[in-house]
Amino acid sequence: MDVVREIDLSSDSDVSESSDVEIHDSSSDVCGELASSSSCTLLQTHQREETENASESDISTTQKRAQSLLDVLKCPQPSTLARKRAITTNNPPAGKRSCKSTNQRKAAASIKPKQRIDEFKGEHLCVSSGKLFCNACREEVNLKKSSVKNHIRSVKHKNGKDALNTKNKREKTIAEAIQQHNSEVHPRGETLPMEQQVHRVKVVESFLRAAVPLSKLQHFRKLLEETGYRLTDRHHMSDLIPVVLKQEKSRIQGEISEQDVSVIFDGTSRLGEALAMVVRFVTCEWNIEQRLIKVQLLSKSLKGEEIARELIHTLSTEYSIGTDNLLAAMRDRAASNGVAMRTVKVLYPNLVDIGCFSHTIDRVGENFHTPILHEFGIAWVSMFSHSPKTKLLWKELTGKQMISYSPTRWWSRWEVYYQVMVHFGDVEPFLKNNEDLPSATRTKLLSFFTDDKKDKLQVELAAVIDYGEEFVKTTYKLEGDGPLVFTCYEIIDALQIAIKRIETRAPNTEAVINSVSKGSHTVKERLKQHAKTACSLVLHTLIDS
Incomplete structure (x- = not known):
């Protein structure tokens, strides 16, 4: 039994010794692997640094060579338009800004925008983002009562109120024109809310007044939709041009109604055959005004009879100019224009036919x-x-x-x-x-x-x-x-x-x-x-x- 126990113990010791050897060997392998991996990492880092230094050196050399080459090459002469843009800047603040006292801040915090709106009714004040806002001036207003009084007494506020009233009247007129147009044509989008249709007409009119093609609308669309109504593509927006044209004609008719006017007309073939007519009149303030009343694209130049017909149709039918109100006509001395004037004088006997002196002298x-x-x-x-x-x-x-x-x-x-x-x-x-x-x-x-x-x-x-x-x-x-x-x-x-x-x-x-x-x-x-x-x-x- 003792012998057997000794043999077992010896075998156990052998196993433990062999285990220790195996553990020692395995730990040595692990350490070797760690050491080799650390060496690889250090080597890779060193190589990367050398590569970066080399690339930086190459870049520096390239930059130096490029700079030396640029010094030799002739520099192009910039245009006078390529000047540095002048930016208007504010003057630096003089001294410290005054700050409100604690009592003033507390008093301002206790006043609500709704209270000022009730106190100053009819001044186009409203609440925007929790603050007092003036719709007429399009700006925030301080809640302090004296500040509100000073604001509504300002010339800017009065002009803003007048502009807002004019805007409301204009939008009403546009809405009436849209309703009439929809009843006659029934265009696509006639069921949209009237406010949205009015907004679209105003956008189209603004583009036309600025001579910006409606094809550029897509570049402004996101901006215009931020504070307004949703727009549509340029093809559907262009369908609103007849509404704008009718509005413009109506405005001109109101200006020249019962006024003594003169007409200037001429044709051009510079960008295609076209006929243009302009009327001039004097306002009650003795200001000379002129309005373009017709631009007509043509397939060919007009003869005297055709010119006379267009003049009579535009002046008499479209703008209702009376026979005694057309005082003069200005035109160049082309033979066809002379024929047209003799025909127009049948309807407008008081007409004075004036040939263009500048055109004659230029010839x-x-x-x-x-x-x-x-x-x-x-x-x-x-x-x-x-x-x-x-x-x-x-x-x-x-x-x-x-x-x-x-x-x-x-x-x-x-x-x-x-x-x-x-x-x-x-x-x-x-x-x-x-x-x-x-x-x-x-x-x-x-x-x-x-x-x-x-x-x-x-x-x-x-x-x-x-x-x-x-x-x-x-x-x-x-x-x-x-x-x-x-x-x-x-x-x-x-x-x-x-x-x-x-x-x-x-x-x-x-x-x-x-x-x-x-x-x-x-x-x-x-x-x-x-x-x-x-x-x-x-x-x-x-x-x-």
């Missing part, structure tokens, strides 16, 4: 006989109209932006010629020293600077400026919106006197001829005759007009 400029200057001007305008770089080079040389040419603006070519004359000494160096200019146009323009051509070019340029200046000034004076009826005759008479004076003394032309002739009497007389030939037809045209 006089077409009679300058300047073949060299005309050819030069075509090439000069072409070079600047197709090359922004040319405009920039000219501005760098002269400090002035070259005036752009417009085929529809009165005397636009003369304005370009005037700038060329003022800077004529810079034109030839500008063409010779800038090889980046359009080559074909540059070569053609340089061909005008041979001795004989250059002399005639200068003389024609000076003659056009001298003889055209008074025409240009008169054209712009007579196109204004003021009471020209009191000054028109004097302006035309002053033009005739100025032209007669120019016949005897043309300062720019004389200076150029004296400079170019270099004392040669023969050359001087030849250039004088050339200048006279260039402008003789202009004088005959003025006399015939």
